[in-house]
Amino acid sequence: MTEHAITMRAVNKYYGAFHALVDIDLTVERGERVVICGPSGSGKSTLIRTINQLEAIQSGQIVVDGIALSGGDNVAKVRQEVGMVFQSFNLFPHMTVLENCMLAPMKSRKIPRAEAKATARQYLDRVKIPEQADKYPAQLSGGQQQRVAIARALCMKPRIMLFDEPTSALDPEMVKEVLDTMIDLAREGMTMLCVTHEMEFARAVADRVIFMDKGVIVEENPPEAFFGNPQNERLQNFLGQIA
Amino acid sequence: MIREFSSVDLIFIAMAIRWTLILSVIAFIGGAVGGLALALSRTAHSRALRWLSMSFIQVFQGTPLLMQLFLVYFGLAVLGLPIDPLVAAAVALTLHASAFLGEIWRGAIQAVPQGQSEAATALALSYRDRMRHVVLPQAMRVATAPTVGFLVQLIKGTSLASIIGFTELTRAGQIVNNATFQPFLVFGTVAVLYFILCWPLSLLARRMEARMRLAVTR
Numbered sequence: 001m002t003e004h005a006i007t008m009r010a011v012n013k014y015y016g017a018f019h020a021l022v023d024i025d026l027t028v029e030r031g032e033r034v035v036i037c038g039p040s041g042s043g044k045s046t047l048i049r050t051i052n053q054l055e056a057i058q059s060g061q062i063v064v065d066g067i068a069l070s071g072g073d074n075v076a077k078v079r080q081e082v083g084m085v086f087q088s089f090n091l092f093p094h095m096t097v098l099e100n101c102m103l104a105p106m107k108s109r110k111i112p113r114a115e116a117k118a119t120a121r122q123y124l125d126r127v128k129i130p131e132q133a134d135k136y137p138a139q140l141s142g143g144q145q146q147r148v149a150i151a152r153a154l155c156m157k158p159r160i161m162l163f164d165e166p167t168s169a170l171d172p173e174m175v176k177e178v179l180d181t182m183i184d185l186a187r188e189g190m191t192m193l194c195v196t197h198e199m200e201f202a203r204a205v206a207d208r209v210i211f212m213d214k215g216v217i218v219e220e221n222p223p224e225a226f227f228g229n230p231q232n233e234r235l236q237n238f239l240g241q242i243a
Numbered sequence: 244m245i246r247e248f249s250s251v252d253l254i255f256i257a258m259a260i261r262w263t264l265i266l267s268v269i270a271f272i273g274g275a276v277g278g279l280a281l282a283l284s285r286t287a288h289s290r291a292l293r294w295l296s297m298s299f300i301q302v303f304q305g306t307p308l309l310m311q312l313f314l315v316y317f318g319l320a321v322l323g324l325p326i327d328p329l330v331a332a333a334v335a336l337t338l339h340a341s342a343f344l345g346e347i348w349r350g351a352i353q354a355v356p357q358g359q360s361e362a363a364t365a366l367a368l369s370y371r372d373r374m375r376h377v378v379l380p381q382a383m384r385v386a387t388a389p390t391v392g393f394l395v396q397l398i399k400g401t402s403l404a405s406i407i408g409f410t411e412l413t414r415a416g417q418i419v420n421n422a423t424f425q426p427f428l429v430f431g432t433v434a435v436l437y438f439i440l441c442w443p444l445s446l447l448a449r450r451m452e453a454r455m456r457l458a459v460t461r
Binding site: 052054076079080082083084086088090091092093094103104107108109149152153156 | 356358359361362363364365366367368369372376377380381384
């Protein structure tokens with residue numbers, strides 16, 4: 001395995017005059033679990049959104065699963081290999097849970113309906129809500145909706161999963177069910193990049209924790225060193241605030 | 244020679260309804276195709292497309308329908324094409340309907356939360372699939388009531404085609420009035436017929452709006 005899962009080299013992103021990502025260098029290995037944290041506006045969401053090009057970059061290079069992110073065809077290929085889970089779930093409200101999970105495999109991967117349905121049921125089973133398959137998203141709790149969103153992304157059989165603050169919009173009692181689902185996924189060896197403030201999750205599954213501030217990767221370390229011996233003053237402040 | 248308004252006149256006027264309906268249907272179908280193209284262009288990534296579609300909408304919303312009818316009608320002659328009131332009216336009303344439906348549907352597309360199309364994009368769905376399966380079905384729910392509302396405007400708007408000599412409901416009324424000179428009776432009848440066409444649609448639009456509000460608050 002010579003290839004990295006994700007390589008970012010000297011990536012810069014601007015919103016007008018605002019410099020959102022500053023010379024980002026980041027390598028994620030296959031099977032690695034990386035947690036990204038930092039204050040709001042630090043660029044952590046922007047960073048993971050450049051990996052499937054929901055956000056375009058102005059300079060630098062991104063290679064995902066051996067595919068360079070440049071040109072239309074490559075972007076589509078990368079998106080097939082990269083699943084994403086959003087803070088606000090973004091389930092399709094006019095489709096049932098099952099249809100939510102079947103749409104992309106059928107349209108993007110051209111998988112036959114019967115097979116897509118079987119795969120969808122399998123993943124709904126894995127996120128422990130097989131009985132909700134025929135309901136509409138609005139009939140589910142927040143935690144259930146987010147688990148459907150995870151299943152929907154997994155149905156594309158991605159090699160990498162991106163999580164953008166997946167528990168931030170949830171009521172406290174629903175955070176655990178979503179985190180448990182993510183922990184299961186991590187244990188199965190999925191490559192994961194996760195923007196979150198759930199430090200318990202970081203401690204439990206992360207191989208590496210990254211701290212961002214003002215568009216810069218300030219510090220990155222395995223969880224023990226990251227939490228036990230933070231070097232940077234801004235990180236020390238940040239950990240003090242969320243603890 | 245002036246004669247009395249008779250059942251023959253009434254039948255003549257009522258028969259002209261079919262031209263009002265044909266014109267409305269042509270303009271609505273043409274306007275739906277044009278309006279969808281405009282709405283997609285208005286929400287497109289390309290700046291040129293957005294600008295072009297916006298200019299089209301501004302021009303057709305900012306000028307009277309009657310002027311558009313005149314320009315198309317006499318424009319056909321300038322282009323050396325035979326002058327046909329039905330063609331001229333159908334083209335002008337189609338352009339007019341395209342502009343208004345385009346603007347209504349643009350608003351409906353933009354009312355679908357950004358996250359919906361982001362999630363579809365992240366799932367590797369193409370622009371076409373994103374629009375067809377995710378964005379437009381949701382936009383349609385928002386757009387249905389105002390679209391039916393516009394259809395009522397369009398049906399009433401076809402009355403202007405009478406001025407370029409197309410014999411639809413209003414022009415049929417004018418013809419009968421020239422012979423009978425009973426304007427109150429004749430145009431009263433014409434107005435009632437328009438009302439019978441439009442009122443059920445207005446009711447339908449209001450019902451849809453109420454159902455839409457319910458769906459949103461659910």
